[in-house]
Amino acid sequence: MKYDVIIIGSGLGGLECAHILSRAGMNVLLLERGTQAGGCLLSYKRLGLAFDTGFHYVGGLYEGQSLHAIFEYLGLLRLPWERLDTYFDRVTIEDRTFAFAQGYDRFVRTLAEDFPAEREALNRYVNMLKRIEEQQFDMLNPQSGKPSFPFKLFETSAYQYLTETFRDPLLINVLCGTSLKMELRRESLPLFTFAHGNSSFIESSWRLKGDGSLIVNSLVDDIRRHGGEILCNSEVQVLVEKDGKLVHAVCSNGESYEGNIFISNVHPAVTCDLVKQSDRMKKIYRNRIAGLENTFGMFTVSLCIRSRTLKYFNWNQYVYDQPNVWTFYLENSPVSGVLVSCRIPEDGSEYVQQVDLLTPMLWSKCEPWNMTEVGRRGEEYKAMKKRVAEECIILAERFIPGLRDMITGYYTSTPLTYRDYTLTPEGTAYGLRKDFRDPVMTVLSPRTPIPNLFLTGQNLMLHGLHGVTMTTLFTCAEILGKEHIWNIVKN
Numbered sequence: 001m002k003y004d005v006i007i008i009g010s011g012l013g014g015l016e017c018a019h020i021l022s023r024a025g026m027n028v029l030l031l032e033r034g035t036q037a038g039g040c041l042l043s044y045k046r047l048g049l050a051f052d053t054g055f056h057y058v059g060g061l062y063e064g065q066s067l068h069a070i071f072e073y074l075g076l077l078r079l080p081w082e083r084l085d086t087y088f089d090r091v092t093i094e095d096r097t098f099a100f101a102q103g104y105d106r107f108v109r110t111l112a113e114d115f116p117a118e119r120e121a122l123n124r125y126v127n128m129l130k131r132i133e134e135q136q137f138d139m140l141n142p143q144s145g146k147p148s149f150p151f152k153l154f155e156t157s158a159y160q161y162l163t164e165t166f167r168d169p170l171l172i173n174v175l176c177g178t179s180l181k182m183e184l185r186r187e188s189l190p191l192f193t194f195a196h197g198n199s200s201f202i203e204s205s206w207r208l209k210g211d212g213s214l215i216v217n218s219l220v221d222d223i224r225r226h227g228g229e230i231l232c233n234s235e236v237q238v239l240v241e242k243d244g245k246l247v248h249a250v251c252s253n254g255e256s257y258e259g260n261i262f263i264s265n266v267h268p269a270v271t272c273d274l275v276k277q278s279d280r281m282k283k284i285y286r287n288r289i290a291g292l293e294n295t296f297g298m299f300t301v302s303l304c305i306r307s308r309t310l311k312y313f314n315w316n317q318y319v320y321d322q323p324n325v326w327t328f329y330l331e332n333s334p335v336s337g338v339l340v341s342c343r344i345p346e347d348g349s350e351y352v353q354q355v356d357l358l359t360p361m362l363w364s365k366c367e368p369w370n371m372t373e374v375g376r377r378g379e380e381y382k383a384m385k386k387r388v389a390e391e392c393i394i395l396a397e398r399f400i401p402g403l404r405d406m407i408t409g410y411y412t413s414t415p416l417t418y419r420d421y422t423l424t425p426e427g428t429a430y431g432l433r434k435d436f437r438d439p440v441m442t443v444l445s446p447r448t449p450i451p452n453l454f455l456t457g458q459n460l461m462l463h464g465l466h467g468v469t470m471t472t473l474f475t476c477a478e479i480l481g482k483e484h485i486w487n488i489v490k491n
Contacts, residue, residue: 011039014265033235059200297415
């Protein structure tokens, strides 16, 4: 059987592409190397509790906002989303706490109470956020005449913009304090990446009452309802090219699948390795992809909380030891920045059962165990994880006094964990590093040198649930046309 589209990898980008294309009437096959679909949206269970691996909250779901129309089209608005508090993100730096409010006007008013001299600068800042939010959708408008990828929007330094816009260094740290959901890096981070990673959450912020598998299961069910196929335990090992186009995907189990169009949702470097021989994919392209740097990974501590000891808090708490949110993860010192996030109680009570602590972790911290496998990394690795977990707990206790006494156990993951379970090089949390100094090289198009091979996922333009969804739209626009995707977004 020959498929219209074969998709490699069932992370969010692969699932969303399969949903849109199968709903458009295309015959879609999605191949997944793991035992179940989902990628970083997968959860894992321990002692009857489901723990998320890469999803905690999302922005822009309210009607008329940036994600509403596409999530409605994908059937994801039917899931049990619950809106966070008005002050959805709170940032503690040393001994002071600052609040991020939902709604751009309220966001400015709230921060201006702590930084009255910066009110006008805050207004300019939120106008920039709104402008960039609008511009990304304009790129999908077939009538706009704008290119598919906004290289010019990536040519401004986020750090330079912030330091030129605001006079108070503490306010800059506060505004960046919720950005553990991206890699803050002074010498490379584009303003577009920074703005996109913050704007939708200010529109409105939401948690899912349940784990990320709810998103996965919803998409999987719809894909199959539309006639699409999803095969797990089907690791693609070779993409076969003939006469300048891909014709087959060959899996490790010996099965071969024929297709007209191929979409890869795995890391671009891994994708290049799958194409063993090609007249189209030249060495210069392969070397370019292989030479791109990855963003840092994350260290996660999933805490099990003793019954009826910690009341649910309907916001995300960021805690920093010092006002150095752009550099703390580079320092060879104990953890000094952490995100504290909890799950909505599913038993109807007001008490939480689990809390996640997240902090950046560089790949260099994991390199001593680079050649090891899950469960066989040795005692030194276990000791490292225990030490870092303890440092995260100590910092989180600034927000939750006595947290240690509420914990009945915890589970940890490192960039090595993500590398081995999701096949992401270096366990990168946010894909390839975008660089405002060279956006043409670091921002990837969905198109590749092979005309029927396309890319999708967080490595292209944007990361996170919102960013990957936007990238999905760009990938599908290459196949279905901008008009089709624009109708989804606007109707």
